[in-house]
Amino acid sequence: MTPPKVSVVMSVLDGEDYLREAIDSVLAQSFADFEFVIVDNASTDRTPEIIASLDDPRIVTVTNTEMLNLSQSLNKGMATACGDYVARLDADDVAMPGRLEKQAALLDSHPDVVLVASAATEFSGADDFPGTAPLIPPQDHDALMTALARDSILSHSSIMFRREAALAVGGYDEAYAYCMDYLLYFRLAERHRLAALADPLVAIRMHAGQITHRPEWEARRHREAATAFRDILARGGLAPDARRGLRRYLILTSLRMAVLSLRAAAPGKAACWFSRALATGPFLFISVVASSACRRLRRA
Structure with missing residues (x-):
C-alpha cells in the first residue's frame, strides 16, 4: 500500500x-x-x-x-x-x-x-x-x-x-x-x-x-521559554540579527519571571531572574528596558 x-x-x-x-x-x-x-x-x-x-x-x-x-x-x-x-x-x-x-x-x-x-x-x-x-x-x-x-x-x-x-x-x-x-x-x-x-x-x-491562558501555568511557561532560548543560543547557528533578537526575547522573558516572582512574594527568585536578564547583555538590557518604558509612556 x-x-x-x-x-x-x-x-x-x-x-x-x-x-x-x-x-x-x-x-x-x-x-x-x-x-x-x-x-x-x-x-x-x-x-x-x-x-x-x-x-x-x-x-x-x-x-x-x-x-x-x-x-x-x-x-x-x-x-x-x-x-x-x-x-x-x-x-x-x-x-x-x-x-x-x-x-x-x-x-x-x-x-x-x-x-x-x-x-x-x-x-x-x-x-x-x-x-x-x-x-x-x-x-x-x-x-x-x-x-x-x-x-x-x-x-x-x-x-x-x-x-x-x-x-x-x-x-x-x-x-x-x-x-x-x-x-x-x-x-x-x-x-x-x-x-x-x-x-x-x-x-x-x-x-x-x-492551558496557555491559565494563570497558574504562566510562570511555568515563561520559565520553560527562558530555558529554551538559552538552549537555542548555546547551539549557535543563528544569523546575527536573529541571535540579537533572541537575546532581547530572553531578556524580556527573564524580566517577566522577575515580576511574577515579586507577585509571588519571592524577592530572592526575582533578584535571580533580574540578574539573568542583565547577564544576557548589559547594553542590550538597557535598550530593552528603555524601549519597554517608551512604549508604556506612549500608551499612557
Whole structure:
C-alpha cells in the first residue's frame, strides 16, 4: 500500500467541546492524499467516544494509557505517521479547506524548505469565525527567523514539515511541555530553510479552557521559554540579527519571571531572574528596558 503524502497529527486531552469541529475541518480538505493520526492523551471526558464514532479509513488512532506532555504525545503520533509531510493541528482549532493542498504544494516545489507555516486568524466561536485579520509572517527564511527570534509569531497548528527532517533533529524535545514547537523551528533552521504562506490557512480558537491562558501555568511557561532560548543560543547557528533578537526575547522573558516572582512574594527568585536578564547583555538590557518604558509612556 502506497503511504500518504501527508500525515495530519493531532493530540487531544479532554477535547469533547471542540474536537469534532477540528476533525471535520481536516476530513473536508481539498487535498485527498493524507492520513489523520489522532492521539488520545488519556482523556477522561467523551473524547474516546467521539474518536470511536468516526468511520473514515484515513483516520489512525493512538491511545495513551497515561497522560503525557504534548511533546511526548506528538512524538508518538509522528512514530505512527507514514506521510512524507506532517501537518499539525490542535484539537480546538480549524483548518481551512485548502490548507493541506497549499502547504504540500510549497514543499513539493521547494526541496530546500523543510517547514512551512501560514498566517492564522483567531476566533472565539461561530459568531466571529474565521476571526480577526491575520498576522502575516514573513515568507522569506531569513526574515522569518529574525521575526521568530523576536516573538512567537507562528501558530503551532499552522505548520507542515518534512517528517524525516524532523526525526533527524530528534523530533519534539520531550523535556519541554510548552516551547517544543519553537525549539523544533530553530533546530530545523540550523540545517535547512523554513518558509511561510501569507494565506490564513488555520483559525485558532480562543477560549478559557486553554492551558496557555491559565494563570497558574504562566510562570511555568515563561520559565520553560527562558530555558529554551538559552538552549537555542548555546547551539549557535543563528544569523546575527536573529541571535540579537533572541537575546532581547530572553531578556524580556527573564524580566517577566522577575515580576511574577515579586507577585509571588519571592524577592530572592526575582533578584535571580533580574540578574539573568542583565547577564544576557548589559547594553542590550538597557535598550530593552528603555524601549519597554517608551512604549508604556506612549500608551499612557
